């Protein structure tokens with residue numbers, strides 16, 4: 001693969017560098033199809049995009065994942081996160097995110113894959129990584145050829161996301177996520193890694209065996225990956 005790593009001082013510099021890359025993508029192709037991520041890591045990048053008045057008026061966005069079965073209007077749904085950080089302030093031409101309330105989940109997953117295909121595929125996929133190396137909600141053990149589907153979350157992932165819900169018992173234990181196969185079809189990938197809790201995941205990405213046991217290592221099979229990590233995340237390198 002072709003993995004390009006940049007180490008910056010802190011989360012703020014990571015966010016700036018990431019926003020510049022996205023702005024560059026939009027400048028090159030205003031009608032870009034962007035794959036977007038939720039979580040704490042990309043928030044600074046979205047702020048920078050807002051500050052720079054990024055023009056998404058011709059762009060389409062897809063999200064990696066959504067909790068199941070969480071109502072769309074629940075404050076911690078990824079849909080609400082996206083509304084707050086992207087859909088409202090940046091008003092993309094069109095956006096899509098898995099529907100965590102779908103009655104027929106299988107049908108929803110097929111719909112989502114089809115929608116990505118109809119849009120022409122994802123030009124640039126923004127990714128974070130979980131402490132255990134998960135991407136999207138593809139937990140350790142996920143096949144690299146997996147597609148969008150319903151998954152069960154690992155205990156550590158539920159615990160890590162408890163900070164957003166206040167109580168671990170309120171965190172959904174399932175999600176609809178793009179598969180690793182879906183993610184690897186993006187033409188380019190931008191992975192953001194920030195903070196000490198991610199140091200092992202970043203180390204594994206660079207030096208570990210390429211293995212479904214550490215889903216992020218699948219990125220080494222992709223031809224165009226940019227990794228922007230802060231010094232804390234890079235402390236084991």
Ligand code: GLP
Nearest residue numbers: 037039040041128129130136137
């Ligand atoms: C979440 C999301 C991932 C995200 C990861 C890290 O569970 N499903 O897409 O990359 O965990 O989250 P954070 O950026 O908050 O550390």
